[in-house]
Amino acid sequence: MIRHCILRMMAMIPLLGLISLLAFGLVRMAPGGPFDQNRAPVSPEIERALRDRYHLDDSFAAQYLRFLKGCLVGDLGPSLKYRNHTVVEILAAGIPVSAVLGGLSFVFALGVGIPLGFLAAVGRRAWGDWLAGTLSLLAVCVPSFVAGPLLVLVFGVRLGWFPVALWGGVDHLVLPVITLGTYFAGRVARLVREGMTETLRQEFVRTARAKGVGEMSVLLRHAFPLASIPLLTYAGPLLADLLTGSFVVENLFQLPGIGTMTVNGALNRDYPLIVGLVLLYATLLLVLNFLVDLVHAWLDPRVRHA
Amino acid sequence: MRDEARKDPGQGPAPAIDLPERRRRAAGGMGWIHRRWVRAGLVLMGLIAAILLLPALLRVQPDQLSDNQWASPSWDHWLGTDANGRDLLARVCDGARVSLVVGLAGSLVSLVIGVSWGAVAGYVGGRWDGVMMRVVDVLYSMPSILFIIVLVTAVQGPVVGFLESVAGRRGAEAAPVLFLVVGLGGVSWLTMARIVRGQVLSLRQRPFMEATRALGAGHARLILRHLLPNTMGVILVYLTLTIPAIVLGESFLSFLGLGVQPPQASLGSLLADGASQINPVRTSWTALAGPGGALVTLLMVLGFLGDGLRDALDPRQRKSGHSEG
Numbered sequence: 001m002i003r004h005c006i007l008r009m010m011a012m013i014p015l016l017g018l019i020s021l022l023a024f025g026l027v028r029m030a031p032g033g034p035f036d037q038n039r040a041p042v043s044p045e046i047e048r049a050l051r052d053r054y055h056l057d058d059s060f061a062a063q064y065l066r067f068l069k070g071c072l073v074g075d076l077g078p079s080l081k082y083r084n085h086t087v088v089e090i091l092a093a094g095i096p097v098s099a100v101l102g103g104l105s106f107v108f109a110l111g112v113g114i115p116l117g118f119l120a121a122v123g124r125r126a127w128g129d130w131l132a133g134t135l136s137l138l139a140v141c142v143p144s145f146v147a148g149p150l151l152v153l154v155f156g157v158r159l160g161w162f163p164v165a166l167w168g169g170v171d172h173l174v175l176p177v178i179t180l181g182t183y184f185a186g187r188v189a190r191l192v193r194e195g196m197t198e199t200l201r202q203e204f205v206r207t208a209r210a211k212g213v214g215e216m217s218v219l220l221r222h223a224f225p226l227a228s229i230p231l232l233t234y235a236g237p238l239l240a241d242l243l244t245g246s247f248v249v250e251n252l253f254q255l256p257g258i259g260t261m262t263v264n265g266a267l268n269r270d271y272p273l274i275v276g277l278v279l280l281y282a283t284l285l286l287v288l289n290f291l292v293d294l295v296h297a298w299l300d301p302r303v304r305h306a
Numbered sequence: 307m308r309d310e311a312r313k314d315p316g317q318g319p320a321p322a323i324d325l326p327e328r329r330r331r332a333a334g335g336m337g338w339i340h341r342r343w344v345r346a347g348l349v350l351m352g353l354i355a356a357i358l359l360l361p362a363l364l365r366v367q368p369d370q371l372s373d374n375q376w377a378s379p380s381w382d383h384w385l386g387t388d389a390n391g392r393d394l395l396a397r398v399c400d401g402a403r404v405s406l407v408v409g410l411a412g413s414l415v416s417l418v419i420g421v422s423w424g425a426v427a428g429y430v431g432g433r434w435d436g437v438m439m440r441v442v443d444v445l446y447s448m449p450s451i452l453f454i455i456v457l458v459t460a461v462q463g464p465v466v467g468f469l470e471s472v473a474g475r476r477g478a479e480a481a482p483v484l485f486l487v488v489g490l491g492g493v494s495w496l497t498m499a500r501i502v503r504g505q506v507l508s509l510r511q512r513p514f515m516e517a518t519r520a521l522g523a524g525h526a527r528l529i530l531r532h533l534l535p536n537t538m539g540v541i542l543v544y545l546t547l548t549i550p551a552i553v554l555g556e557s558f559l560s561f562l563g564l565g566v567q568p569p570q571a572s573l574g575s576l577l578a579d580g581a582s583q584i585n586p587v588r589t590s591w592t593a594l595a596g597p598g599g600a601l602v603t604l605l606m607v608l609g610f611l612g613d614g615l616r617d618a619l620d621p622r623q624r625k626s627g628h629s630e631g
Binding site: 015026027141142145146148150152153157248251252262265266267271274277278 | 451458460461554557558563578580581584595598601606
C-alpha cells in the first residue's frame with residue numbers, strides 16, 4: 001500500500017514536468033516580449049539591460065531550466081500586467097478567496113444534494129422521481145452564467161437581500177455559493193438516488209430487513225455507505241469542476257480569486273501568470289485525484305488489490 | 307434483462323424500493339422509447355427553423371443599429387432592443403446559429419480525434435493500447451477549459467495574423483470561431499475514444515474479423531470497413547451527446563470574453579452583455595431572459611435527443627453509462 005502511494009506520487013513528477021514544459025513552451029511561442037518597444041518604450045540600452053536581467057536572450061532550454069529551478073524554490077517570475085507583484089504573490093492573494101468559495105460550494109452541493117437524492121430514492125415514486133428528474137434537468141441545462149445573473153437581478157437588485165458583487169462579509173458569499181453549488185447539488189442528488197436505488201435492490205438489504213433491522217437503520221447504516229461510493233468517485237471531478245466553474249462565478253461577482261485572475265490573465269496576455277496558474281491547477285488536481293483514489297482504496301478492498 | 311425488469315415492480319419487497327427510470331422506461335414498451343428521441347428531434351428541427359427563419363419573417367436584422375436603445379418588448383421587437391438599438395430577437399437567433407455551428411463543427415472534430423484514437427488503441431492492443439489509454443486518463447484529470455484558455459492566450463495572435471493575410475478581414479473575424487471549434491473539439495474526444503476502444507476490443511475477437519483477416523484484408527480495411535461500421539450506433543449516440551457539451555463550453559468561453567468576439571454574437575456573449583447591464587436604475591429583463599432561455603432550451607432539447615438516442619441505439623450503455631458517471 002505504502003509502495004503504491006510512493007509510486008503514484010513519483011508518477012506525478014514527470015507529469016507535472018511535462019505540463020510545465022507544454023505551458024512554458026506554448027507561452028514562449030506567443031509573439032512579442034514583455035519589453036518590446038510598443039509595450040514599454042525604453043531606450044535600447046535599457047531594453048538590452050532588461051532583457052539581460054530576465055535572461056530573455058538565452059536559449060529556450062536554458063530559460064526553461066531556469067524556470068524549473070525557480071519553481072523548486074517557489075519563484076514563478078514577475079507578472080507582466082501587475083508590474084510590482086510576482087506571480088507567487090498574486091496567487092497567494094487569490095487562493096484563499098477561491099478556496100473559501102469552492103469549499104462552501106462543495107459543502108452546499110453535498111448538504112443539499114445528498115438529502116435530496118436520498119429522499120428521491122426512498123420516498124414515494126411519484127414525487128421522488130419528479131424531484132430528481134427536475135433537479136438533474138436543472139443541473140444539466142441551466143448553466144451558472146444563466147442562473148447567476150438572474151439571481152443577482154432578483155435577489156441582489158430587485159429585492160436587495162444580498163450584495164450583488166465583491167468580497168467582504170458572509171452575506172457576500174450567499175449568491176456566489178448558490179450559483180456555483182446548485183449545479184453540483186443536482187449532480188450529487190442524481191448520483192445518490194441512483195446509488196441508493198441500486199443498493200436497496202441487493203440481497204444484503206433484504207437480509208438486514210429479514211433480521212428485523214429497523215428501516216431507518218437499514219437505509220442509513222447498511223445501504224448508504226455502499227451507495228455513496230459512486231459519490232466518492234465523483235468527488236475528484238466535482239472538485240475540478242468547482243475550480244473551473246469558479247471562472248464564471250468569480251468573474252460575475254467580481255471576486256478576487258484565481259478564477260478571475262485566470263480570465264484576466266488570458267485577456268491581458270499575462271504569460272507568466274498563466275503558466276503559474278496552469279501549474280497550480282494541475283498540481284491541485286493531481287493531488288486531489290490521488291487523495292480520492294486513496295480513500296476509494298480504503299473503502300473498497302476490491303480496488304486495493306486490483 | 308427486460309423480462310426481469312417487467313417482473314420487478316410486483317416483486318419488490320417494500321414500497322420504498324424505487325426502480326431506476328430506465329428500467330421502467332424499458333418496461334413500458336419500445337414505442338415510447340422511440341417517440342422520445344423522435345420528439346426531441348422534431349423540436350430541435352423546429353428550433354433550427356425558427357432560428358433561421360424568424361428574423362427574416364419579422365424583417366429584423368441582427369446588426370442594424372438604431373436610436374431606439376433598451377426598448378421594451380413590442381410587436382416590432384419581440385424581445386426589445388440592446389444597448390446599440392439592435393433587435394434582440396434577431397441577435398439571439400444569430401447567436402444561437404453561431405453556437406449551434408460551433409457545437410456541430412466542434413463535435414465533428416472530437417469525433418475524428420476520438421474515433422481514430424480509440425479505434426487504433428483498441429485495434430493495436432497490448433502495450434500501445436495501455437499507453438494511449440493512460441494518456442486519456444491523464445487528460446481526463448485535467449480541467450479542459452484551462453487548456454483552451456491557454457491555447458487562446460498563446461496562439462491566437464499568430465493565427466489571426468495568418469488568417470488575415472490569407473483571407474483578409476473575413477478570415478480575421480472567423481478566427482475566434484475556428485479557435486472554439488478546434489479547441490473545444492480537441493478536448494472533448496476522451497469519452498468517445500474510451501467507448502470506441504471498448505467496442506473495438508470486443509469486436510476484434512469475433513470470428514468475422516478472423517475470417518476477414520484470413521481473406522487477406524489489410525489493417526486499414528479491417529478498421530475502416532469492418533470495425534467502424536459496427537460501432538456506428540454508439541458513435542452516433544456520443545456524437546449527439548457531445549454537441550450540447552460543446553455548445554455549453556462555447557457559451558462559457560464567450561461569456562468570459564474569451565470566445566466569439568464582437569461584432570459577432572453568440573448566446574454566451576449576449577448573456578454577458580445582458581449581465582453587464584444589471585443596475586438598480588433600469589435593467590432589461592429580456593437581455594438576460596432572451597439568450598438565457600434560448601440556451602437552456604437548446605441544451606435541454608439536445609440533451610433529450612442524445613439521451614433518447616442512447617436508449618434507442620445503445621441499450622448496454624444504459625446500465626453502465628450512469629454508474630461511470
